[in-house]
Amino acid sequence: MKYLSVFFGILILINLGCAQKSVQIPPSDQQHLQSIQQGKYDFQGDSKRKDGEILEEELARRERERLKDTSYARKDYMQFKDILFDFDSYSIKNEYTGQLDTMVKWLKQNKGMKITVEGHCDEKGTVEYNLALGQKRAEAVKTYLTKSGIEASRVNTISYGKELPVDPGHDEEAWAKNRRASFKLD
């Protein structure tokens, strides 16, 4: 879908560019055209082709920037570390609101991005309750994001209970790391 819309976007822009040839040239562009005619720009061929080439170059530049932005967005996204929870709790601790606010900003800047919030638990407690608890942890993060103005459809949730620990250890240090909500780009 994304590629299709980009393709159509390019088509529309090209059409607009072609359409511009028959309309009056705005004053700023007249100046621009004069400078071309005065030979300040080192173009070859007739002016018709020059116009088209400028637009194509401009489009290519925009596309490069867009791709750069996306990769920046992805890179930015990598900064979102796991959010940790207390034992048997799904309330978000104050220390993580800063990170979530950054995430809200990021989501607002990158409208096309969707994320999945994964809820995890430590090995303590029962399998079934932890599957429920993990869901609640993911939902708590989602609620924070949606209350900050992010569309609910852009945030998916999934719980893995205690099935996928990041630290296989059996001590408090490992448990603290495993009681988490982690983020994935969709």
Place this chain on the structure above:
Amino acid sequence: MKRLSLIVGMIFGICILFTTSTTNAMVYLDVFGKSYKKITIGIPPFKAEKQDKLKTDMTDLLQRDLDFSGFFIVAPPTLIDKELTDEGIEKQEIRFNNWRSIGIELVCKAKLVVNNEELTLESFLYDTFDGSLMLAKRYRSRTGEWRRMVHRLADDILQAVTGEKGINSNRIIFASGSKSRKDIYISDIDGQNIKRLTNHRSICVSPSVSPNGKYLTYTSYREGKPNLYVFDLESNREIFVDREEGMKVGTNWIGSSSTLAYSYISGRYSTIYTLDVEKRHKTSIMRSEGIYASPSFSPDGSKMVFLSDMHGTPQIFIRDIPSGSTKRLTYSGNYNSSPVFSPKGDLIAFVAKFEGSFEICTMNVDGSNQRVLTSGGINDSPHFSPCGRYIIYSSNRGGKSTINIMLFNGENKKTLKLTDAEETQPKFVP
């Protein structure tokens, strides 16, 4: 002694019964009393026409099965001298006062006949006090299925002595595997005939089998999300999938019906659904904010125990289905979870958190008489045997999670030898 002859058919399946009817009403051991004394049983090596390994293996297995049951002290072989071993198996050949003098209360004697690929085991159980015959039964089996035959004998001995069959012929299901790859397995209770039922290259959790043995349910991440599946074991086909957005988990079947209950957690709410598998009909019976999970029903379906964090910590509640009234059952501690009804409807097993450990406990249906049955580690997923006398559960004592079994009062704990991987969420197959 009169012998009534009663033939129960099936060539390889069931046995031929020719015992007295007087023993049927007699219960030697009331296992539901507050405490009971174990009965000492002597099992001399089975007789056979030729000395072979099979008869020794069979004797060993019977001894192990009866020890496993928790109701017997099996006399060590060294206690039974040559004179006792050489005795015949018929009543008139046995000197009961000799058995009595070494403290043996019951004696089980059997003779094995091997005929090509067919085994016949003629077995007798005597009370050494008066020499009365408690069980006389002939079993037949193919050579390859001798273990099942011995399990049947063990279960019949338990029936004759305790009034209810043993669990040696029972099967169990459980989840097993490593991180990110977990499947559902079925196995005999002695760890034989292990079979993997799912192959999803994903995580499968919370298996259960319907009372008629036809349907298997579980939650699987196969499609990227934890969806609930109902699988028809006869036709080998998935017949129902719940793909709603959110967590769907914790199936328990209601009484002997083909209706199950499970929990659905999504958004702010939790919903307890019942699903009639035959009619594919899903009903919401409870919906509330917070966590509502692990529904389990009394055998008549009139009461449901479940877990809820409505008061801030996970606690166990009971709901009277006709009236809709809900009552809290657990008040001690800040973590009570995984409630399950006994098949007789008289007990509820659950998991409670203590200082750093999670223990299997039982309580009466009104929340009274709470008892802690395990000690240490993370114990989880209690489930009663169909007879209600045993509780199967998982325990990670010793680092690895294993399947364990104990009597409903916490005695006679045994670890089952199944797979080499982590094993969780065991349940009896009805």
